[in-house]
Amino acid sequence: MSPTEEPSQSPHYVKSAEKTLAVLLAFTADNPHLTVTEVAAATHLTRAAARRFLLTLTDLGYLSTEGSRFALTPRVLDFGAGFLAGLDLPKIAQPHLNDLALDLDESATLSILDADDIVYIARAAAPRLHAVTVNLGNRLPAWATSMGRMLIAELPETFQQQFLDRVEISPFTDHTVSSAAELGKELKKIRVQGWCLVSQELDDGLRGLAVPVRRGDNTLAALNVSLHTSHLRGLSIENDLVPRLQKVAASIAEDYGGRAE
Amino acid sequence: MSPTEEPSQSPHYVKSAEKTLAVLLAFTADNPHLTVTEVAAATHLTRAAARRFLLTLTDLGYLSTEGSRFALTPRVLDFGAGFLAGLDLPKIAQPHLNDLALDLDESATLSILDADDIVYIARAAAPRLHAVTVNLGNRLPAWATSMGRMLIAELPETFQQQFLDRVEISPFTDHTVSSAAELGKELKKIRVQGWCLVSQELDDGLRGLAVPVRRGDNTLAALNVSLHTSHLRGLSIENDLVPRLQKVAASIAEDYGGRAE
DNA sequence: CACATGTGTACGAAAAGCGTACACCGTGAT
DNA sequence: ATCACGGTGTACGCTTTTCGTACACATGTG
Numbered sequence A, B: 001m002s003p004t005e006e007p008s009q010s011p012h013y014v015k016s017a018e019k020t021l022a023v024l025l026a027f028t029a030d031n032p033h034l035t036v037t038e039v040a041a042a043t044h045l046t047r048a049a050a051r052r053f054l055l056t057l058t059d060l061g062y063l064s065t066e067g068s069r070f071a072l073t074p075r076v077l078d079f080g081a082g083f084l085a086g087l088d089l090p091k092i093a094q095p096h097l098n099d100l101a102l103d104l105d106e107s108a109t110l111s112i113l114d115a116d117d118i119v120y121i122a123r124a125a126a127p128r129l130h131a132v133t134v135n136l137g138n139r140l141p142a143w144a145t146s147m148g149r150m151l152i153a154e155l156p157e158t159f160q161q162q163f164l165d166r167v168e169i170s171p172f173t174d175h176t177v178s179s180a181a182e183l184g185k186e187l188k189k190i191r192v193q194g195w196c197l198v199s200q201e202l203d204d205g206l207r208g209l210a211v212p213v214r215r216g217d218n219t220l221a222a223l224n225v226s227l228h229t230s231h232l233r234g235l236s237i238e239n240d241l242v243p244r245l246q247k248v249a250a251s252i253a254e255d256y257g258g259r260a261e
Numbered sequence C: 001c002a003c004a005t006g007t008g009t010a011c012g013a014a015a016a017g018c019g020t021a022c023a024c025c026g027t028g029a030t
Numbered sequence D: 001a002t003c004a005c006g007g008t009g010t011a012c013g014c015t016t017t018t019c020g021t022a023c024a025c026a027t028g029t030g
Helices: A015-025 A036-043 A047-060 A074-086 A089-104 A146-154 A157-166 A180-193 A237-255 B015-025 B036-043 B047-060 B074-086 B089-104 B146-154 B157-166 B180-193 B237-255
Strands: A063-066 A069-072 A108-114 A117-124 A139-141 A196-199 A206-215 A218-228 B063-066 B069-072 B108-114 B117-124 B139-141 B196-199 B206-215 B218-228
Touching (some): A015 B015, A047 A063, A047 B015, A074 B074, A089 A117, A089 A237, A117 A146, A146 A157, B015 B047, B089 B218, B146 B206, B146 B218
Antiparallel strands (some): A063 A069, A108 A218, B063 B069, B117 B139, B206 B218
16 A cells, blocks of 8 residues: 555564465466466566475475466465364354345355455355355455445544545445545444445445444454345335344354453 | 475475465464464474564464464465465356255355365355354365265276375274275275265264266366255155256356366 | 563574576467 | 577576574563
8 A cells, every 4th residue: 555565564574474475376366377487477576486486385285287387276275274263253153144144035244354354254145146156255345345334433433544544445336435534424324323234335236234243342243244136025224134133243242152352 | 194204395495485384374273372482383493483474474464463472364365265266166166056055955065185185165054054164175084075085086096096005094983984995995886876975974963975076077076965864855865866966066067168277 | 589481682603595697498470 | 491589497606584592581380
């Protein structure tokens, strides 16, 4: 975000670590099969350096090679698995999400904040959903999503202000908010009412409804259901759905007897 | 596996890369919050070295610190996300899995082989399942699971033999196989019949039924449904379920028009 | 109170990784 | 045919990075 972003903050900085991860992250959805030079270009490493890292990662089993192209192996999932396994919340929430998804016939998702993004930590797909489902670990800009706004709204005022100062609102499809100031007003409203509705939150005719999962004073996560505009069988959002979601959120929080963390 | 496993194979080996990943993997399910010394112990690094890596990873946003303990942040999911996004199969298979899970009221899973483990790459939970669900990226020993056996059985003879030579069968709960020789016989049978049933595949009274997802000559993945022993509404495994699964597997393979890879 | 065990810091020594430079191989244009 | 190009892998002296010991401090337990 900042113009000259040099991440060599701490005096004990292991540059190789950064490079290692950069190489792994060079493999993206649109470009899953990369050559040495492509990786070198993507990571700003020398071709020789990139090659060293690629070979090392291959030896370690995180990359596979096919001809002169490299690709990620399933083993890279281990990192995320370690994180998810350490969290109790997804395990506990899953049955509740399943119920909700089955009952409403809409996808239900649980997410938390990481930097200025939300990250999906648990999800139940709508049974009748015959489309591409967004997967665990997916990352979306907080300001643009119902869960993100809900989570930001739950933050202390100071953090919220800092967020508003640095957020860059790109003209997405959402028509209700187009500036940081507007978003600030929206956040106030959300905080007061305790839930958040975002229309056209991703590009299709989709709406997202989110409520916080609170345990005592702190917010553990945000719970969301997608709402196909066409598919609201006479249910009122404010009178039917919000209470329903809040009840589920409460159940999750209750089941979550674990560490406060 | 081998007694003296020194992974410094290639002459261009970046040791820091290995260390970086080792530090990330030090965080396990039972020990998600670690101190510097704990990490040092787990990774066989000096305390100073461990600290350097921990600080670096914190700077990069992959670790968070709480007092003097470190923990993974959601960002580690990025690595796995990159892999999953690169695969077309999960996206394509998901709706089929959802259908299957909804129809049978049992969990449906898709997995592939990585080394001697299977890794879940897509999954639909049984709607009525109120238990802990196993998540994406989970890793289980191939020999012990229906999908694993199915995938091994699909391998060429030579690979299969190599696998049998090195596999270590621990006395799990499964009663049907207790030695590599028996497993070999079982694999032959599986290969011929084209499906695989494993009883008590994990410790509860659960069975797993798997079929291959084939596209042309090569096997893309294994498809599986769990079978609660109590919960077979008069359906015959061989006459009802196997054909059903095979049909779904065929649909998935058909939808998967993508690259041969 | 001492002792064990945790924490962070510093700095000289050692080694690890760097990246240039070179050789090769296929493809496509000239 | 051959030349230029863009890709590949390899080698090795130089520089930088990383190592890990050693020290100083904090904490809590016997």
